[in-house]
Amino acid sequence: MANSAKAPCQTILVVEDDASIRMTLRLALEMEGYTVCTASHGQEALTQLSQMSAPCLILLDLMMPIMNGWEFIKALRANAHFAPIPVALVTAYSEEAAHFEGSQALVKKPIDLEILLQVVRRFCG
Amino acid sequence: MDNQSLPLAAIGLSLLLTRGPKKGLPILASLALMEWVFKRSLIEGIQVAASGIIAWIPFLSNPERTQQLFQKRRATQWLLFYSLLAVPLGVECVSPGLFSLELRVDAALQASLEMLLIVPIAVLLHNTKASGLIRSGKHQTKNRTRFFTLLLGAMIALAIFIPIPDIPYHQWPTAFLLFPPLVASAMLLDPPYHAAHLLAVSLIATIGNKLGGGPFHSVPPPFQSILLHALLLTVSWSTWLLNSAENESLNIEKNLEQLVHSRTYELKSSQRLLDTVFENIPDMIFVKDANTLQFERLNRAGERLIGIPRESMIGKSDADYFPAEQAEAFTLADHEVIRTGKMSEIEEPIQTRNGERWLRTKKFPIYAADGKPQFVIGISEDITEKRQAHQDRLRLIQEEVARKEAEKNLTIKNEFLTLAAHELRTPVSALKLGAELSLKLIKNKAATGSRYHELEKILRMVQAEAARLQRLNENLLDVARIQSDQFQISIQNKVNLSTLILGCIDRAKALLEEAGCTLSVHVEPGILASVDSDRMTQMTLNLLQNAAKFGRGTPVTVQLSSDKTHWTLIIADQGIGIDPETVSHLLRPFERRASYRNFPGLGLGLYINRAIIQAHQGVLQIESQPGHGARFILKAPIEIRSLIEVA
Structure with missing residues (x-):
């Protein structure tokens, strides 16, 4: 596992309602040696955050049930503990997301694995 | 005063009563003056006036009746009038001295006889063909008749006054027989000739009297002159009165004629106005007989609209000009209007020689005085262009609505397409990721050991996502099928x-x-x-x-x-x-x-x-x-x- 040595103990939170994508992302990131936590919507993600140490990056889908990505970012930035965590949007809604303040990066769907990993590496080393 | 003056006084007074003081008074005054001048007696003059008043007492009570007498030229009325003149003379005969007159019975009788003879003959002559000739004849005929009339008058006067010893014309009764023709001849003439006639007669009478002819030559000189003048005056005024009455009636006739003429003109011009209006109204107007439903009238606009000369339409009915079905519909509508008496308004197309035209027609019946329907009137406005414009506008609006609807649908479908694309992106994204990941796994470590399980997981996911894509695709196809009824x-x-x-x-x-x-x-x-x-x-x-x-x-x-x-x-x-x-x-x-x-x-x-x-x-x-x-x-x-x- 050559990659795991490069970035030990770096945690990434994946917030994505689609189970397939969630699973694939988890696999892909784990293969790169990252620790991955997942949530299927914003509410669940907030709960996860309060129970773990701050991740180096949140990969956030926008359209989700219960609490969508927009609402989640708003809640995230409102919380002093979570506010500094960088967020990368993973969405098909590129136009809307481009105008959305509060995120640090954008990965368009359909996801290109290399682009995703580049973004992840930028924030997590 | 003598009895010869009485008729004069009566005439003067009657003028006073009927024509008003303006005409009557001067005459009455001149008579009184004449009596006074010739008889050197003021009392005599007053007596003339007084006797005239007494003679006219019956008429004083009813002035309107008197007026009517003078307005109508009926012989009986004139006769009545002159008979009444004799009344005071009769009174004189019955009780002499009432008016302090030296009256002789024979003179009174002669005066009465004179009046009774003069008037009817004068009136009869007045109505003869000759008078009609003068009044209405041709110019040449008129002048000739006037000349002969004048000549006749002169000859009669000569016959009365020229002293021919062998023929007793100068005696009273005989002389007076000639007076009526004299009066009548004067009456035939209009004013200027009438004056000439009187001039001639008075000249002949004066000369004849001087020469010892005529009925008055045996009377003492002052009375001679009075009698002569009295006679002339009688003739003059009688004819004047008759003529004026005649003129009046002529005037009335003339006025009537003028009135009729002007009314006719007015009627004609109002008819012309109505015709002009009827002809120039830009809508078709037709008048049909209520019984036969044949055209009675049609205005120019109608003629132009239908495209058939109206001369050929008058007296014909709808069936002669329109297709059978349409003519039947028209006839039904006409009957309905006649039956209900209410105006109907209908919009319908008609076939004309100039193609199909749309008309808005108002129909209503007109009833005769006895309540039976007489005409059916129709007023048709050609609304073809208006209707076309209206329909164009409607079509534009419909098109606009359809366009907006289409735009809206397009917007909805665009939004849907965006959604669909997005919805497709998620499984595609998963498939792509899965494929990349699988390749990576195979490349790095081969599908062995612990990663083998992961690879299987990924491939199962790929399978599921492919199924999801298929489902989405099926759904979209279903919608397309539903929308196209398939x-x-x-x-x-x-x-x-x-x-x-x-x-x-x-x-x-x-x-x-x-x-x-x-x-x-x-x-x-x-x-x-x-x-x-x-x-x-x-x-x-x-x-x-x-x-x-x-x-x-x-x-x-x-x-x-x-x-x-x-x-x-x-x-x-x-x-x-x-x-x-x-x-x-x-x-x-x-x-x-x-x-x-x-x-x-x-x-x-x-x-x-x-x-x-x-x-x-x-x-x-x-x-x-x-x-x-x-x-x-x-x-x-x-x-x-x-x-x-x-x-």
């Missing part, structure tokens, strides 16, 4: 619906559990129905997925029951529910009940579901309140005899 189902008889539904619940169980929905199932066993089992499964799964999506975390109920004829499937959640307004939108394609941000999906499910249940000859009912969940009730007949195609 949605078909294939019904199988006696399908065990209960088993089918339970199978669906089994398949959705994992999803519902993941969504935190507790499931309660009441399925009546052994319901055999005519259904398309694939479509039925598709619909039930979709509703269960909906329940999981929108009723997340709430209890979900599935209930299948049947009666003799129908089966009923109820799937209820207690989720966010739908507000009533949205319910109506729900069953249209591309419209969704929830925010896409929270509830991804294409929103085609209910639309397809409705098409499916309708294809089963059933109904889809939605009962819901916002915040209190939703109940979807499907009801369809157990047995369907024929294969149904449904849009």
Whole structure:
């Protein structure tokens, strides 16, 4: 596992309602040696955050049930503990997301694995 | 005063009464003056006036009647008038000395006789052909008659006054017989000739009297002159009166003629005005006989409109000019108008020589004085252009509405396309990721050991996502089929619906559990129905997925029951529910009940579901309140005899 040595103990939170994508992302990131936590919507993600140490990056889908990505970012930035965590949007809604303040990066769907990993590496080393 | 002056006084007074003081007084005064001058006696003069007044007492009481006498030229009335002149003379005869007159009975009788003779003869002559000739004849004839009349007058005067010893013309009775023709001849003439006539007669009388001829030569000189003048005056005034009465009646006639003429002119000009108006009104006006329904009149606009010369239309009916069906309709409308007496207004096309024209026609009947219908009047406005313009405008509006509708539809469909693209992107994204990841795995470590399990996981995911894509694709195709009326189902008889539904619940169980929905199932066993089992499964799964999506975390109920004829499937959640307004939108394609941000999906499910249940000859009912969940009730007949195609 050559990659795991490069970035030990770096945690990434994946917030994505689609189970397939969630699973694939988890696999892909784990293969790169990252620790991955997942949530299927914003509410669940907030709960996860309060129970773990701050991740180096949140990969956030926008359209989700219960609490969508927009609402989640708003809640995230409102919380002093979570506010500094960088967020990368993973969405098909590129136009809307481009105008959305509060995120640090954008990965368009359909996801290109290399682009995703580049973004992840930028924030997590 | 002598009796000869009495008629003069009477005439003077009658003038005073009938013509007013302006004409009557001077004459009366001149008579009184004359008496005074010739008799050197003022009393005599006053007596003339007084005797005249007494003679006219009967008329004083009724001046209007007197006036009428002078206005009508009936011989009997004139006779009456002059007979009355004799009354004071008669009074003198019966009681001499009443007026202090030296009256001789024979003179009084002579005076009465004179008047009684003069007037009727004068009037008779007056009405002869000669007078008519003078008044209305040709110029040449008129002058000749005037000349002969003058000559006749002169000859009569000569006969009276020229002393021919052997012939006793100068005696009273004989002389007086000649006076009436003298008067009558004067009466035939109009004023200037009348004056000439009098001049001639008075010259002849004066000369004749001087020479010792005529009836007055034996009278003492002053009376001679008075009598002569009195005679001339009598002749003069009698003719003047008759002529003036005649003129008056002539004037009346003339006025009447003028009146008739001017009225005729007025009538003509008002008729002309009406004609002009009738002719120039820009709408067609026609007048039909109420009984025969033939054209009586048609104005120029009508002639131009129909394109047939109106001379040929008058006296003809609709059937002669219009197609039989149309003519019949016109005739029916005419009868209706006559029957009800009410105005009718109708818009209709007519066939003219100039092509089809649209008319707005008002029809109404006109009744004669006896209440019977006389005419049917029609006023038709040519609204062809107006109507065309109106229709153009309507079409423009319709086009505009259609365009807006199309734009709206386009917008909705564009939005839908965006959604669809996005919805497709998610599985595609998963597929792509899965493929890349798999390749990476194979490349790095080969599919061995611990990674082998991961690879299998990924490939299963890929398989599932491919299935999802297929489903989405199917849904889109279904919508396209429904929209183009090509949605078909294939019904199988006696399908065990209960088993089918339970199978669906089994398949959705994992999803519902993941969504935190507790499931309660009441399925009546052994319901055999005519259904398309694939479509039925598709619909039930979709509703269960909906329940999981929108009723997340709430209890979900599935209930299948049947009666003799129908089966009923109820799937209820207690989720966010739908507000009533949205319910109506729900069953249209591309419209969704929830925010896409929270509830991804294409929103085609209910639309397809409705098409499916309708294809089963059933109904889809939605009962819901916002915040209190939703109940979807499907009801369809157990047995369907024929294969149904449904849009």
